[in-house]
Each structure stands twice: as structure tokens, then as C-alpha cells.
Amino acid sequence: MSAPLPRAWLAFLAASTLSQLGSTVLWFALGWAAASHGGQVAALVLTASGLPRLLLVLVGGSVADRVGARRLLLVTESVMVTVCLALASGLHATGPTPWLLAAAGLASGIVSAFSLPALGSMPRRLVDDAALPRALALRQSLGQTVLLVGAPLGGLLVATVGLPAIAVADAAGFAVVLLVLAVIRPRRDVGPGAEPLWRSLSDGARVVARTRGLAVALVLTGAVAAVVLPVSSLLVPLLGRASGWSAGTTGLVVAAQAAGSIGATLVVARTGTARRTGRAVALGLAVAAGGVGLVASVGAPVLVAGAAVVVGVGTGVAVAHLAPFVLGSAPRTHLARVQAWTALAQLAPVVVSNNLLGALAERVSAGAALGCCAVVLGLCALAATRLRSASS
Template sequence: MTTPVDTPRKSLPRSYLLWLGGALTSQLGDAVLYFALGWAASVHGGVAAGLVLTSIALPRTLLLLLGGAVGDRVGARRVMIIGDAVMIGVALLLAITTTWIGAPVLLLVVAGLIVGTNDAFYLPSSGSMPRQLVEDELVGRALALRQSGSQLISVIGAPLGGVLVAFAGVPAAAWLDAVTFGIVLVVLVRVRPRFAPPPPAQRKHIAREALDGVRIAFTTAGLGPALLLVAGAAGFILPFSSILIPLLAREHAWGATGAGVLVGVQAAGTIVTTLIVSKRGVGTRAGLIAVGGLAAVGLGQFVVGLTGTMPGAVAGVLLMGLASGVFITHLNPVLLKAAPPEYLARVQALLALVQSVTLLITNNAIGTVAHAFRPETAVYGCAAVLLGCAGAGLASGAIRRITD
């Protein structure tokens, strides 16, 4: 049994809790707006919907490393304040414009490009904030609390967006997003990060600073293997709920309700684990615990594929959710705490980039396998890869030596 490093009686700083509340509020506004943009685009057909979603994802992916470099250069708080102001302006313009002229494809694409570009700069800085506001010994608990909140937002965001758009249309979603970003903007004005950006005399060319972030990530002890492990996990865990659960539900006649139940149970399991870690702290052998959690996710996938029944699938996805929480809460703090303070945003940018690129490949590969054979074949493939990743992590001395 592991012993928590963090002292349960020591509370997370009020500044962090204040920022986290604002960040989760704006995340909810974003989730509602993203749903509204996709829904508005779907009126124009599947090609238009894909184009709008791509207009968000493409600049976000292409500019992440640059966004991380800017965050470390001028300060995460300043980048986020500017990003919040941009999003308030975009949301207000979108609300007013869609009220008067509706939602033509060109308007949606332009809005998507601005949102995606803003995300590329905002997300790395936001990812660095737990360490910017919390002492190193509490980072694990801080990240676990943030993860539980983010998971909850991801569960309720799309349904809330659907209800809001159905009753009040796209303008209402845009107004809500503007209000939520206004809240987090007020919060950011009040909080003060621990680390200051470097003086101008130490700055290099922005492209070189971005590449320096990649170099640091793969030369700092433990960071490179942890990044690769996260990439493998993301590529074969996230598509399970978005691709394979709907396919399995159709094959076994569980219906949309059954698929929703399975996704909800998996999310609930993750929330339970992350909340526990946010209270009790991270185990001392964080690397080994994370590897064990990843292996348990793979076993949960095998259970879902083998049983072919709704009760068995519920048990499997519950194991997946609980184990995913273990993996996330024990490996993510390593990626944040091992990074030098002057590279926090760049390492977070690289983390987001490797996950995005991996998902771009695995989403298509998993979907192709499921279509060519059966969904269960893809399920077994995902499970086997995760168990292989866990085995590679166990064999890695750098991962085994990771402690909180």
C-alpha cells in the first residue's frame, strides 16, 4: 500500500481554487459554444460541419508549440488575460451577428479559426497554472481536482449546449461563452503566479524557443518516456468512448441510451478516482502506480469486448474509468513538476501536441479496423496496445524511478 506524499490536512491555496473555478466555468462555456458551432454547421451538411470543426482543430494543433513558447516568454497569466479578452470579443460578435444574419458557413469558419488559434496560445499557459499557483508538494492533488472538474464538464457540456441551442439558438450559446470568459478574466486579474517570465535580454528567436521546449522535454529525466506513455494511452483510451462504444451499442442493440450509460459510467469512474487523489494525494511510487493503472484500463477493455452483455460492459467501462483516473493523476504531475519553471508552458504544449497527433492517427486506424472486421476486433487491439504500453513502462527504468 502506498503512502501519500501530500499531507491531507494541508489545503490547496485559495488562489488556485479561485482560478480553477473560473477555468472550469469558461470550459463549460467553451463546451456549449463548440456544440453550437457544430450544430449550426450541420444545417449546411456534413462537409460544412467537418470544415467548421477542422477550422478549430487545425490552427490549434499547428500553433501549439508557438503558443507554449509565447506563454513562457511573456508569462502564462498575461497570455490568458489576452486570450480571455479575445474570446469575449469573438463570442459577443458571434452572438450579435448570428442574431441578425443567422449562421452562414463563412462566419462559422472564421469564428472557428479565431477560436482554434486562441486555444493554441491559451491551452499551454492554462496547463501550467497548477504549478504556477501551487507548491510542488501539492501539485498532484491540484491536478487531480482539476481533472475531476474537467471530466464533469465534458459530461454535461454537450447536453447543456443541446438544450440551450434547442430553446434559444446559437446566440444564447455565444452569450453564455462571453459571460464565462468574463468570469475567468476577473479571476486572472486577482491571482499572481509563482514564476516570473525571463527578462527580455534572455530571449531568443521565438521559433528557437519553441524548439528548445521539445529539446528540454526529451533531455529532462523522466519527461520523454512519460510523454510517450501519455501519447500511447490517449491514442487507445479516448477513441474507445467516442468510436467503439457507439459501434458496440449498435451491434448488440443496446441503443443510444445504452451507449450513453456506458460513457457516463466510464466518466464517473474517472471522477471518483481523481476526487480521491485530490483529497489523499499521490502515491510515492507514481511511475509504477501509473503503469498499473494503464494495464487495468486494458483489462477493462478486454472485459467489454469479451462479455458482449450490457452488465459486463458496465463492469468493464467502470474499471476503465477508475483505472484511467489512477493513470492520469499519477503521471500528469510528473510532466508538470519535472519541467524547469521557464519551460512550463512549452512542455504542456508538447503534451497537447503529441496527444492530438496520436489521436489523428489512431481515430482513423481504429475506425478502419472496426469497419473491416468487427468492433470487438478493434477493442482487443486497443487493449493489447495498452497492455504493451504498460509493459514498456514497467521495463523503463526512467518510469520505474518516478516518485512524487
């Protein structure tokens, strides 16, 4: 039987998941408010949040490795408590004006550029290497659960308690993370570094390039993200509209994909990962490719939902093996910097693929765009068989 995960990790995971739920609910609510001002304002709010995260995430990873992930998170979570309370005050005073929403997005995007790499590195700072795959799989399953329930909960709370109360609740979630961080002591946190920031940035790129298997894994991560993330966020809604489904039916299809991923990652969290990482990732991606192909072709909503479960299971298996491969390959001195490169590998390709796939869906069909995603996933499955770690 596998040894239980450390209490420090479980406490941190519980607190960070609660905070993630609060943020998911808040950003659904803010997105809903932004949409009331029109598409341009909604796009402005998304850009204000996403662009600084994309531009600054590598800097955030370098800072986390220099000063220590826990120390940086104490600062970023404190700032987010202040941001959420200021947002609640502004919403109460003026309502959800476009500039207030954009300012909240900008502040959140800047802070998250520094917190994301630190948060991503915490599992290896709190968990032994042997238990790392199970810890990451558990985190992934909880994250998928948050995504599954966040939007419906956000819609309910917007109608019942209002935006200011949601912002205050999100501030409380960040405060809970602060309380846990004040108690835990990561065993493998890194002390202050003396090297200049620019050298720290270039050193992170050098480590990614020279660590066996790491660059390939990050390229694979980006390619998978580029064709998996748009399936539920973009292409399934477009397919639903083209097919005449209701919003509820489309939401159930998206939820089915999340449910499949949750189930797969919970199994990995209990049993651990396979010994041959490359083959396991390849198998998961091949299953996901088949599922996406079925989503594009089966037609009936019930069958599409079943195919979406297959997509979720495949991606869940693949990510549950790929994530510990990436984090486990990183030198302990570069954990946050590698996580920053991982975040960049996921964020940048999706910006491009969303536009390309959206254009293809508009000019041809959503099914054609889904078919392209299935083909790319199949190619990624072939590439995954070549994954080799530095210890192989």
C-alpha cells in the same frame, strides 16, 4: 491531514472550469448546427478548429514562457470574449451559416493554441510542488465532470435558449476568468525573455529530450491518448450501433467511463499520489486495458457500462499520476513549452488513431478495434514501470 490548496488556485480552477463548461456547451451546439449542413461541413468546422491548434501549440508554449502565462491568458481570454460576442451577433443576424461556423472554429483554434499551454502551466505557478498532484487530480475530475454534463446541457439549451444566447454565456465565462486573472499573482510566473522565438522553440525540444524521464512520459502520454480517447468518442458509439442500442443507452456507457474517472481522480485529489509513480501508472493502465477488453466482449449494455467504469477508474488513476510527473519534471523556465509538447503528444496521435481504429471497426468490427486498444494499453502498462524522474 493534507494542507488545503491555495485560494488563488481554487479561484482560478473554479473560473476556468466554468469557462470550460461554457465552451463545451457552445461547441456541442455549433457541432449540432454544422451537422444540419451535412458531414462535409461538420468535418470542415472540426478541421478549422483542430488544425491551427495542432500547428501552433508549440509556438503558444514558447510565447507563454517568454511573456508569462498570466499575461498571455489576459490577452487570449479577452480575444475569446470578443470572438463569442461577434459569433452571437452573427448567429442572430444570419443564423448558423457554414462559413460563420468555420470562422468561429478557426478563431477558437488559433487562440486555444496559445491559451492551452499557458492554462496547463498554471497549476505549478500557483501551487506548491507537494500539493501539485492533488491540484491536478482535482482539475482532472472537474474536467471529466464538464465532459459528462456538457453535451446533455448543450442539447437542452439549444432547444430552449438558442445558439446566440449560448455564445453570450460562453463570453461571460471567459470574462469570469479575466476577473480572476486580474486579481491573482502567480508566484512562479516568468518575465519577458530576450531570446528569439525560433531559439525558444528549439530550446523547448532540447529540454524535453534531455530531462530524465520527460521524453518517455510524453511518448507514453501520446500512446495512451491514441487508444483511450477514441474508446468513448468513436468505438463505444460504433459498438452501440452494431449492437442495436439506443442513443440513450450508448450515452450511459460513455457516462459510466467518465464517472469512473471522476471517482478515481477525486480520491487522488484527497489522498495524494502514490510514491512510486511508474508502478501506479502501470497499475492504472493495466486496469484500463482489462476494462477495454471487457467492453469489447461482454455484450449486454449493463455489463458494458460496468466495464466502462473500470476503464474510467484505470485511466483516472494513470493520468492522475502521469500529469504531475510531466509537469513536475519540467524546469520552471519551460513550464508552458513542456505543456505545449504534452498537448501535441495528445493531439497528433489521436488524429491518426481515430482513422485507423475507425477503418478497423468498419472492416472487421468495433470489438476488434477495442481489442487492439486493450493490447496497446497493456503494452503501455509494461512501459510505465520504467518511468523515472530527474530526481530519482
